[in-house]
Amino acid sequence: MGLVKQKIAQLSDRGKPKPQRDYDQLQTALEDADAAGRRQAARDIVHCPEAAMALVSRLTREDDVAVREMILNTLLRLNNPSAVRGLVDCLRSEDAALRNEVIEAFKQMGSEVDPILHSLLADPDPDVRIFVVNILDSERHTEAESWLIKVIERDSHVNVCATAVDLLCEVATEAAVDPLIRLKARFLSEPYIQFAADLALKRIREV
Numbered sequence: 001m002g003l004v005k006q007k008i009a010q011l012s013d014r015g016k017p018k019p020q021r022d023y024d025q026l027q028t029a030l031e032d033a034d035a036a037g038r039r040q041a042a043r044d045i046v047h048c049p050e051a052a053m054a055l056v057s058r059l060t061r062e063d064d065v066a067v068r069e070m071i072l073n074t075l076l077r078l079n080n081p082s083a084v085r086g087l088v089d090c091l092r093s094e095d096a097a098l099r100n101e102v103i104e105a106f107k108q109m110g111s112e113v114d115p116i117l118h119s120l121l122a123d124p125d126p127d128v129r130i131f132v133v134n135i136l137d138s139e140r141h142t143e144a145e146s147w148l149i150k151v152i153e154r155d156s157h158v159n160v161c162a163t164a165v166d167l168l169c170e171v172a173t174e175a176a177v178d179p180l181i182r183l184k185a186r187f188l189s190e191p192y193i194q195f196a197a198d199l200a201l202k203r204i205r206e207v
Contacts, residue, residue, distance in 0.1 A: 023048040030054060035064040042070040046077050056086030060093060068098075072105045084113055088120065091131050099131060106135045114143070121147065126157040133163045137170075145171050152183045158190055165196040172200050173207075 021029070021044060029041035038058070045051040052075060059071045075083045090102040106113065120132045133151060136144045144167070151164040161183060168176055180197045187193040 030058045039067045046074045052082035129160045169200045
């Protein structure tokens with residue numbers, strides 16, 4: 001009977017949930033040598049609002065795709081100011097794959113990040129401004145056209161404007177006609193701006 005009781009107890013223990021690890025334990029686990037351990041920690045740490053910066057720190061050094069995906073998923077679920085600031089910092093990374101993953105993450109976030117994205121359209125780094133325009137390439141962003149119009153009216157960098165015009169080709173309405181004409185006048189010597197603006201104007205008039 002003793003062996004039977006012991007076996008029943010063991011089976012019962014298997015069904016019990018593991019005790020929840022605290023923040024310090026999970027932060028340590030994020031640096032585990034085993035990728036599966038890091039991924040599990042990135043998933044479990046979602047109950048710790050203070051975890052955003054630790055997650056971002058791990059994200060910038062992480063080379064396992066599955067772990068990076070889990071970290072980004074957790075940052076999206078946290079969706080607090082620290083998480084958003086950390087994602088913005090990642091837009092400045094030299095790692096092109098990381099930047100693209102962060103752009104996709106921002107596309108899944110709601111309108112609560114709009115003020116931060118809008119402010120980044122005035123960032124001194126034109127690459128960051130281009131990344132923000134790429135984030136606007138989302139059906140969920142209702143202000144896409146008005147933001148893009150502001151870009152082509154105000155931005156002096158040809159590549160930023162070219163990226164904005166590419167997206168305007170998809171979303172522009174009559175409101176973009178005059179700004180597109182003024183853009184062409186500003187960049188008379190830029191063949192691509194002329195081509196893309198003409199294409200956008202043509203599509204607007206065909207609607």
